[in-house]
Amino acid sequence: MSNPQVDAVVVGSGPNGMAAAVTMARAGLSVQVYEAQSTIGGGARTLDLGLAPGISHDICSAVHPLAISSPFFVDFDLRSRGLEFTTPEVSYAQPLDNQPAALAFHDLDTTVDHLGAAGPEWRRFFAPLLERVDDAIWLSLGDKRSIPETLRDVPGIANVMRFGLRLLSQASPAWNIPLSHETSQSLFTGVAAHAIGGLPAMGTAATATMLSTVAHAAGWPSPVGGSQAIINAMVADLEAHGGSVTTNARIDHVSDMPAARSYLLDTSALNAAQIFSGLIPAKVAKSLRSFKQGNAAAKVDFVLNGPVPWADPNINRAGTIHVGGTRAQMAAAEADVIAGRMPAHPVSLVSDPTVFDPAREVDGLRPLWTYAHVPFDCPLDPAEYIINQIERFAPGFRDTIVTYNSIPASEMAGHNQNYIGGDIATGLVSFYRMMARPRTSWDNYSLGVPGAYLCSAATPPAPGVHGMNGWFAARRALKTQFGISEAPSLAP
Numbered sequence: 001m002s003n004p005q006v007d008a009v010v011v012g013s014g015p016n017g018m019a020a021a022v023t024m025a026r027a028g029l030s031v032q033v034y035e036a037q038s039t040i041g042g043g044a045r046t047l048d049l050g051l052a053p054g055i056s057h058d059i060c061s062a063v064h065p066l067a068i069s070s071p072f073f074v075d076f077d078l079r080s081r082g083l084e085f086t087t088p089e090v091s092y093a094q095p096l097d098n099q100p101a102a103l104a105f106h107d108l109d110t111t112v113d114h115l116g117a118a119g120p121e122w123r124r125f126f127a128p129l130l131e132r133v134d135d136a137i138w139l140s141l142g143d144k145r146s147i148p149e150t151l152r153d154v155p156g157i158a159n160v161m162r163f164g165l166r167l168l169s170q171a172s173p174a175w176n177i178p179l180s181h182e183t184s185q186s187l188f189t190g191v192a193a194h195a196i197g198g199l200p201a202m203g204t205a206a207t208a209t210m211l212s213t214v215a216h217a218a219g220w221p222s223p224v225g226g227s228q229a230i231i232n233a234m235v236a237d238l239e240a241h242g243g244s245v246t247t248n249a250r251i252d253h254v255s256d257m258p259a260a261r262s263y264l265l266d267t268s269a270l271n272a273a274q275i276f277s278g279l280i281p282a283k284v285a286k287s288l289r290s291f292k293q294g295n296a297a298a299k300v301d302f303v304l305n306g307p308v309p310w311a312d313p314n315i316n317r318a319g320t321i322h323v324g325g326t327r328a329q330m331a332a333a334e335a336d337v338i339a340g341r342m343p344a345h346p347v348s349l350v351s352d353p354t355v356f357d358p359a360r361e362v363d364g365l366r367p368l369w370t371y372a373h374v375p376f377d378c379p380l381d382p383a384e385y386i387i388n389q390i391e392r393f394a395p396g397f398r399d400t401i402v403t404y405n406s407i408p409a410s411e412m413a414g415h416n417q418n419y420i421g422g423d424i425a426t427g428l429v430s431f432y433r434m435m436a437r438p439r440t441s442w443d444n445y446s447l448g449v450p451g452a453y454l455c456s457a458a459t460p461p462a463p464g465v466h467g468m469n470g471w472f473a474a475r476r477a478l479k480t481q482f483g484i485s486e487a488p489s490l491a492p
């Protein structure tokens with residue numbers, strides 16, 4: 001790696017790759033990003049799938065609580081760059097059989113009123129956490145190596161304990177004690193299921209405690225026009241600071257890249273080991289190769305000729321709908337997934353962007369974003385499973401379908417090689433694997449080769465469109481390779 005031609009090469013243009021690229025460029029370095037696909041953005045792309053004229057689909061992520069709340073994006077400040085976010089009045093909804101849906105409004109008081117008998121326990125759970133929301137965010141989105149700011153004063157320590165106790169309560173077999181009503185249990189569990197793991201368990205409980213708290217703070221917004229707007233803003237900033245992205249450029253080995261002083265890989269752990277094969281210490285390579293894949297998702301993008309006819313019309317006020325029924329039903333479905341069995345009624349996530357972004361509808365047609373939790377590498381077409389789940393709570397849904405595009409878990413890596421076997425988290429998400437991601441080490445980002453770092457969702461803190469993995473990895477590269485200890489400002 002002598003005679004560097006560029007300061008930093010970034011492999012992959014997902015949100016973490018772009019976060020790393022922007023951070024390096026803002027430190028005054030030359031940056032070149034290589035992307036295997038023909039389009040930029042990885043898990044935050046909005047594409048015309050050719051299903052209906054003018055209709056675009058968020059092929060992976062769609063709802064972005066952390067694109068306005070994560071420390072990286074607070075500094076990068078998408079809104080000041082002209083991005084418009086719409087925040088639904090109902091952050092998320094949980095349809096239930098033969099009864100009104102449970103709703104988590106953006107506003108906590110409205111949620112408590114709407115939950116009726118379950119309202120007071122919902123308030124007891126979340127109101128204390130809302131006093132210092134940033135603590136919950138930093139605890140969840142830290143690099144798990146530095147002491148969180150919040151632990152540096154007594155009120156902060158008290159807040160960590162509040163967060164921890166609630167998390168533990170929802171990770172234990174006694175999880176029905178603090179949330180004793182079916183509505184509040186189901187509402188919380190729908191969010192926990194985002195981690196596609198055991199219910200109850202620490203990883204899913206941590207995910208739900210943080211995301212549900214944010215739902216009552218910044219809310220669960222989406223960018224107008226779709227997720228791609230986030231990536232486009234990052235590419236614009238990179239280019240304004242001299243960097244560039246090359247598409248259709250898959251990197252299989254370090255020899256495919258120009259010599260650089262640092263390499264940041266927005267790839268799977270396995271792919272990182274392949275790219276640096278022969279250079280990585282054997283012990284590191286072994287642990288990267290053995291990082292376990294997580295459970296999977298299978299995607300269906302629909303075109304509808306009208307809104308989903310939810311039996312409870314309040315569901316149409318929500319940005320995200322967790323379709324899975326009660327806590328017990330979702331826990332059983334996720335247990336099937338973990339055991340490698342396709343559940344008859346898989347937990348499915350649904351979002352109709354037209355509800356909060358009317359311009360997504362074109363000539364009476366609208367996109368519907370859905371995906372289902374399925375076993376790793378499952379080859380089954382998820383479409384009928386998802387249609388049946390939605391029909392269960394929205395009779396007549398089938399009649400609104402004009403067409404759809406379906407991707408089984410086993411084919412998800414076709415449009416993003418990080419999603420091996422449909423593992424959209426780029427590696428198992430358990431509590432332990434949130435800390436030791438992808439391996440047990442003090443420096444999880446380092447690949448054991450000077451200047452080479454993993455910066456994808458396969459590192460701490462966890463998956464999601466928050467840019468933190470890329471930001472943390474880039475800051476390590478800045479420090480070790482360029483002697484820059486201060487994080488560069490990302491402000492517009």
Ligand SMILES: Cc1cc2nc3c(=O)[nH]c(=O)nc-3n(C[C@H](O)[C@H](O)[C@H](O)COP(=O)(O)OP(=O)(O)OC[C@H]3O[C@@H](n4cnc5c(N)ncnc54)[C@H](O)[C@@H]3O)c2cc1C
Nearest residue numbers: 012014015016036042043060061062063251457463464465
């Ligand atoms: C169906 C689905 C729904 C989701 N919903 C949400 C949501 O609503 N909200 C949310 O916050 N998160 C959501 N996520 C998760 C989120 O999209 C990911 O956690 C996030 O995109 C991870 O970012 P990343 O940069 O680490 O990797 P990715 O976004 O996966 O990007 C990796 C990029 O690197 C490229 N690449 C990989 N290897 C190479 C190589 N060797 N050479 C060149 N290029 C390479 C890939 O092509 C890809 O473009 C969802 C994911 C999926 C799949």
